[in-house]
Amino acid sequence: MHSDKHNRAPFPLTLAATxxxxxxxxxxxxxxxxxxxxxxxxxxxxxxxxxxxWLAVTWARPDVWQAxxxxxxxxxxxxAFALILGTLCAAALSRARFFGQEAITxxxxxxxxxxxxxxxxxxxxxxxMMNIPFSFWTIVLGHATFCIVVVYNNAVARFxxxxxxxxxxxxxxxxxxxQTFRHVILPNIGTALLAGGMLAFALSFxxxxxxxxxxxxxxxxxxxxxxxLIRPHERPVTNVVAMAVVLxxxxxxxxxxxxxxxxxxxxxxxx
Amino acid sequence: xxASVSPTNSAPDxxxxxxxxxxxxxxxxxxxxxxxxxxxxxxxxxxxxxxxxLAQSFFSFDDFTAQVTYELTLSTYAELxxxxxxxxxKRTVTMAALVTIASAIxxxxxxYYAARYAKGRWKAFFYLGVMLPLxxxxxxxxxxxxxxxxxxxxxxWAADGLHLGWLLDAWLSLPVVGGNxxxxxxxxxxxxxxxxxxPYMILPIQASLERxxxxxxxxxxxxxxxxxKTxxxxxxxxxxxGVAAGSIFTFSLTLGDYIIPGIIGTSRLFIGQAVYTxxxxxxxxxxxxAFSVVPVVIMAFYLWGAKKQGAFDxx
Numbered sequence: 001m002h003s004d005k006h007n008r009a010p011f012p013l014t015l016a017a018t019x020x021x022x023x024x025x026x027x028x029x030x031x032x033x034x035x036x037x038x039x040x041x042x043x044x045x046x047x048x049x050x051x052x053x054w055l056a057v058t059w060a061r062p063d064v065w066q067a068x069x070x071x072x073x074x075x076x077x078x079x080a081f082a083l084i085l086g087t088l089c090a091a092a093l094s095r096a097r098f099f100g101q102e103a104i105t106x107x108x109x110x111x112x113x114x115x116x117x118x119x120x121x122x123x124x125x126x127x128x129m130m131n132i133p134f135s136f137w138t139i140v141l142g143h144a145t146f147c148i149v150v151v152y153n154n155a156v157a158r159f160x161x162x163x164x165x166x167x168x169x170x171x172x173x174x175x176x177x178x179q180t181f182r183h184v185i186l187p188n189i190g191t192a193l194l195a196g197g198m199l200a201f202a203l204s205f206x207x208x209x210x211x212x213x214x215x216x217x218x219x220x221x222x223x224x225x226x227x228x229l230i231r232p233h234e235r236p237v238t239n240v241v242a243m244a245v246v247l248x249x250x251x252x253x254x255x256x257x258x259x260x261x262x263x264x265x266x267x268x269x270x271x
Numbered sequence: 272x273x274a275s276v277s278p279t280n281s282a283p284d285x286x287x288x289x290x291x292x293x294x295x296x297x298x299x300x301x302x303x304x305x306x307x308x309x310x311x312x313x314x315x316x317x318x319x320x321x322x323x324x325l326a327q328s329f330f331s332f333d334d335f336t337a338q339v340t341y342e343l344t345l346s347t348y349a350e351l352x353x354x355x356x357x358x359x360x361k362r363t364v365t366m367a368a369l370v371t372i373a374s375a376i377x378x379x380x381x382x383y384y385a386a387r388y389a390k391g392r393w394k395a396f397f398y399l400g401v402m403l404p405l406x407x408x409x410x411x412x413x414x415x416x417x418x419x420x421x422x423x424x425x426x427x428w429a430a431d432g433l434h435l436g437w438l439l440d441a442w443l444s445l446p447v448v449g450g451n452x453x454x455x456x457x458x459x460x461x462x463x464x465x466x467x468x469x470p471y472m473i474l475p476i477q478a479s480l481e482r483x484x485x486x487x488x489x490x491x492x493x494x495x496x497x498x499x500k501t502x503x504x505x506x507x508x509x510x511x512x513g514v515a516a517g518s519i520f521t522f523s524l525t526l527g528d529y530i531i532p533g534i535i536g537t538s539r540l541f542i543g544q545a546v547y548t549x550x551x552x553x554x555x556x557x558x559x560x561a562f563s564v565v566p567v568v569i570m571a572f573y574l575w576g577a578k579k580q581g582a583f584d585x586x
Binding site: 008009010014017020021023024025027030031034042044045046084085089091092096104108111113115116118119121122123124125126129141144145148171176177178179180199202208209222225226229242245246249250252253261 | 285288290291292294295298306308309310312313314316317318320321323324327377378380381383384385387388395397398399400401402403404406407408409411412413414415416417418419421423424425427428466469470473498523524526527528529530533534543546547550556559560563566567570
């Protein structure tokens, strides 16, 4: 047996890894401290005092609620589109081998591989050329385009693990295609779709670059936040909104993690 | 065996049964039906928009009438090479390269620790420790750094507390990297870029390191290679596909970003900001289009190089 020496992390490595994780997390923790500061003109550190006053002030702000509602609506509808289109793509590309398959895979990845500004300006000039006025639906169109890839990634991995004999067995037992989809395929890919949907929702909820090009007068929450970053009106309110956004985005991330943690629950994957 | 499909046992006449039987017999048709909606969306709407954008870059913009001249020309691309515009491209590419190198250096220890030493609960802890900042709101992260880097913020406070305020001031008085405070300096832009894209570098490096069997490292030690030699000759070459894959993200994301340098940084423009101002206030769509082709072309070359490094196997 070899010695234990190389199985414990050397101290400098532990230090560097811990330092790196702290670098990633301390700025987010700082958001929580600033949400309760009494200082309302600057980002003074350490905060001169703490108060919960701004929670109530933010709660009573109609513009924050409007932006939040719009963001939730856009994310929900964009996610629904992405779920349908992403699942269709995954179902088609997971098994079959055909000409142009690589090109289609690239097409799905493209909206997220290209810089957001390229997607944004391309959609904007296309809407302009077709005389489509900016509206709720132009925002949704933009978001769905880059959300497809998230759903696709989750679904295609699950489709590849699912044994094809399950579907064949279902047909042999007399089920038609729709019954097979409803009772055999859907339960198997369900958690992958839920995870992909949550990530797509989080992606859409947070998107700002494409949205600046495809939104007209409406403000999604990130657009509201961007306005406040460029021209601050009431800093404490922004601080509280920032904290709320961090807390809200935690939920889908943790949810998606627990759903895809062990992919072993796919039926028929055991050999 | 597969041919024994007979939907007749369930509901002989239902449309659904006949339809699904027809689809089972002709998988090509099924494939076409599955692919039609996403292809209509991505292939027609999205790629159509991209093509329209590309086409715009071959038109020119008349500065006097403020109108687009619809004649094919390369003059807009020639404009990119003017000193002011070429400076923007150079600045952005330099920043993207520096950000990529810094993220790789910071990411490696985290990825290596997570891949080799973290077990069970700690593994999950590390994974979430990278995923949570990755998925946290982009603008909130920028906002947090605006707080950190501001004149009265936590960095100045810490520097004063450690009696290093003079060092910070000295750094800020340097010509290119400095500024009035960190939040309006190129150093600030760099820090925020590194912070925001770092998780994109950690994940692929970790994925490539997971595949390095630990007995390779033990063999290197047994053959007398110290930690330094083992890292240079064993770990780094094996991790290279991961680093290349991560660098695709850090490089591409930095090239196209226009929000970070607009909020934290100097008034000197980056490519993304140039695109934004040209299409917005200036209305010069052809130049904006030509500018947005730059990161796409750079990334095409970058991806071609990364593919040679085996980056796509590490994604």
